[in-house]
Amino acid sequence: xxxxxxxxxTAVLFKEFIQMRRDRVTFAMMIGLPIMQLLLFxxxxxxxxxxxxxxxxxxxxxxxARALLSGMQNSGYFDFQGVVTGRAAGDEALRNGAANFVVxxxxxxxxxxxxxxxxxxxxxxxxxxxxxxxGAVSAMNGIVEVAIxxxxxxxxxxxxxxxxxFSVVVHRQFNPEGRTATNIVPGLLAIIMSxxxxxxxAVAIVRESEKGTMETLLATPVRxxxxxxxxxxxxxxxxxxQTVVFLAAAKLLFAVPFEGDPLAFFVGFNLYIVANLALGFxxxxxxxxxxxxxxxxxxxxxxxxxxSGFMFPxxxxxxxxxxxxxxxxxxxxxxxxxxxxxxxxxxGDIGGDMLGIIVIMVVITVIAMLRYRQTLD
Numbered sequence: 001x002x003x004x005x006x007x008x009x010t011a012v013l014f015k016e017f018i019q020m021r022r023d024r025v026t027f028a029m030m031i032g033l034p035i036m037q038l039l040l041f042x043x044x045x046x047x048x049x050x051x052x053x054x055x056x057x058x059x060x061x062x063x064x065a066r067a068l069l070s071g072m073q074n075s076g077y078f079d080f081q082g083v084v085t086g087r088a089a090g091d092e093a094l095r096n097g098a099a100n101f102v103v104x105x106x107x108x109x110x111x112x113x114x115x116x117x118x119x120x121x122x123x124x125x126x127x128x129x130x131x132x133x134x135g136a137v138s139a140m141n142g143i144v145e146v147a148i149x150x151x152x153x154x155x156x157x158x159x160x161x162x163x164x165x166f167s168v169v170v171h172r173q174f175n176p177e178g179r180t181a182t183n184i185v186p187g188l189l190a191i192i193m194s195x196x197x198x199x200x201x202a203v204a205i206v207r208e209s210e211k212g213t214m215e216t217l218l219a220t221p222v223r224x225x226x227x228x229x230x231x232x233x234x235x236x237x238x239x240x241x242q243t244v245v246f247l248a249a250a251k252l253l254f255a256v257p258f259e260g261d262p263l264a265f266f267v268g269f270n271l272y273i274v275a276n277l278a279l280g281f282x283x284x285x286x287x288x289x290x291x292x293x294x295x296x297x298x299x300x301x302x303x304x305x306x307x308s309g310f311m312f313p314x315x316x317x318x319x320x321x322x323x324x325x326x327x328x329x330x331x332x333x334x335x336x337x338x339x340x341x342x343x344x345x346x347x348g349d350i351g352g353d354m355l356g357i358i359v360i361m362v363v364i365t366v367i368a369m370l371r372y373r374q375t376l377d
Contacts, residue, residue, distance in 0.1 A: 023292075025286075025287065025288075025292045025295060025296065026291075026292070026295060029295050029296075029299060032299070033299060033302070036299075036302060036303070037302065040302070040303070040306050040307070040321070041306075043318065043321070044306065044307060044317050044318060044320075044321035045306065045312050045316075045317070046312065046313070046316035046317060046318075047131060047312055047313070047316065048135040048316065049132050049135065049313040049314075049315040049316025049317075050076040050077050050135075050136075050315075050316065051076065051077075051078075051079040051315065052077060052078060052079060052100040052101060052132065052133075052136055052315050053079055053081045053098065053099045053100055053101075053315075054072070054078040054079060054080050054081060054099055054100065054101040054102070054103060055080070055081055055082055055083065055084040055090065055093055055098075055099045055101070055102045055103070056069060056080060056082075056083055056084070056102070056103045056104075056105070057083070057084050057085060057086070057090060057102065057103070057104045057105065058083065058105045059104075059105055059106055059107040059109070060105050060106065060107055060108060060109035060110055062109060062110030062111075063110065063151045064109065064110050064113060064147060064148070064151040064152065064166075065105045065109055065110065066151075067146075067147040067148075067150045067151040068105075068121070068143065068144065068147040068151075069103070069105075070147075071143040071144075071146045071147045071150075072103070072140075072143055075136075075139050075142075075143055077135060077136035077139050078101060078103075078136060081098070081099060084099075084102060090102035090104070090124055091124070091173070094124060094125075094126045094173055094174070094343070095339065095343045095344065095345055095349055096339070096345070096349045096352075097126075097335060097339065099126070100125065100126045100132060100133065100136075100315070101123055101124065101125050101126070101133070101136065102123070102124040103121065103122070103123050104121065104122040104123075104124070105121060106119055106120070106121070106122075109121070109166070112166075113152075113165045113166055116165065118165060118166060118167060119166050119167075120166065120167045120168070120169045121166060121167070121168050121169065122169050122171060123137070123140070123168060123169070123170045123171065124171045124173055125137065125170055125171065125172050125173065126173060126174060127172035127173060127174055127175040127176060127178060128174040128175050128182075128183060128338050128342045128343060129183055129309070129313060129338075130175060130178040130179075130180070130183060131183075131312070131313055132313035132315060132316070133172075137170050140168050140170075144164050144166075144168060145164070148164055148165070152165070173343075174342045174343050175342060181254045181255075181256065182254075182256055182257075182342065183338075184310075185250045185254050185256045186250070186256065186334075186337045186338050186341045186342065187308075187309075187310040187334045187337070187338065188246075188310075189243065189246050189247075189250075189269075189337055190272070190308065190310065190330045190333045190334040190337060191301075191304065191305060191308075191310055191330060192242065192246065193239060193242060193243070193269075193272065193273065193276060193333075194276050194301065194304050194329070194330050195297075195301055195304075196238075196239075196242065197235060197238075197239055197273060197276035197277055197279075197280060198276050198277075198279050198280040198283065198297050198300060198301075199280065199293075199294065199297040199298075200235055200238070200280065201231070201232060201235055201276075201277045201279075201280025201281055201283075201284065202280040202281070202283040202284045202287065202293040202294075202296070202297050203284075203290050203293045203294060203297075204231065204235075204284075205231055205280075205281060205284035205293075206284050206287050206288075206289060206290050206292075206293040207290055209288075210289055210290060227372075231281070232274070232277040232278070232280075232281065235273075235277055236270075236273055236274070236277065239269075239273040239276075243269055250341075256341065256342075257341065257342065258340075258341050259340075259341065259342060259343065259344035260339065260340035260341060260343065260344045260345045260346060261340065261345070261346040261347060263346075263347065264336075264340050264345060264346050264347045264349075264350055265336075265337065265340045265341070267347065267354065268333060268336045268337065268340070268350060268353065268354055268357070269333070269337070271333075271354055271357045271358060271361065272329060272330075272333040272336075272357055274361055275329040275357050275360055275361035275364065276329060278361055278364045278365045278368055279300070279329070279364050280297070281365075281368045281372075282364055282367055282368035282371060283296045283297055283300070285368060285371035285372050286371070303324060303325075303328060304328055304330045307321055307324055307325035307328060307331070308325055308328055308330040308331040308334050309325065309331060309334055309335070310330070310334055314331070326356070327360060328360075329356075329357050329360050329361070331356075332353045332354075332356035332357045332360075333353070333357060335350075335353050336350045336353040336354065336357075339353070
């Protein structure tokens, strides 16, 4: 045999296309993954989020205060959700995620401006995600200038000055130094557990089918639910080990605080482990071999990383991306773990996040069980 043969080359080429057509999962990954990346990075990712939920504590309703709040609203960064009374209520709203900012207008604010006393407006900000608040805080200088120009006119124009006759004090809570590690490390727990739990479970169950041991299980009186529990419980223990190692490393290596209720964390991460194992079980019913199980698992990890709020602010995503992100267990666990570790949250503060994980877990489990029965048929 010598030289290059177009006939042999064409035969191999057609053979490869035929194999590609038969392996539909791999083909879908090759086409679907780049499209998903293009759509997510092009339309969903936004590192300068706007319309952040904001509450206001207003002890002075004068023209300057109203102009300032109007300027904040018109900037697009702040979306006023209502009024709060007292420091405790504001802190609670920041802790449970009801607001990203609480704006406090002090009593006699306008009178102090006219008297040249340079009063201060306090903006309490949730700095557990520093990226989400950076753009809004940076915009405040321009907002203040516009508010002064619009409100201090006529006889009040003499109160104008350089610097402005009042100051804006930003109080960063939960991560006052704005450390990236404080924000990233708790979120990383959600991503790592999702990657490992889903992948390990999916591959482990598919391996049973490939080795032929699944037939042995089917020949026994074991019910589908019993098989599911028996397969996933060992990996729950693996999840425990991962979490203990992770928390120790977070504390010792990165000085990430753990301010909240350990019981709240324990309940939340158990729910999260079971939700991910159920997702791995569902993937195992879709894959025909271990390679496909790995491919589908990696395919599910991409939206988990990009749409959960781990890398990019969740509030900066468009509505459709937030809807997809809400259906991802990591989105709720990421909020939960940041609340508990950084904000000192307890069980009462994470009820909504746990409910989100439970709903997703139930839906995935039901679909997985239905798929498993079809596989048996």
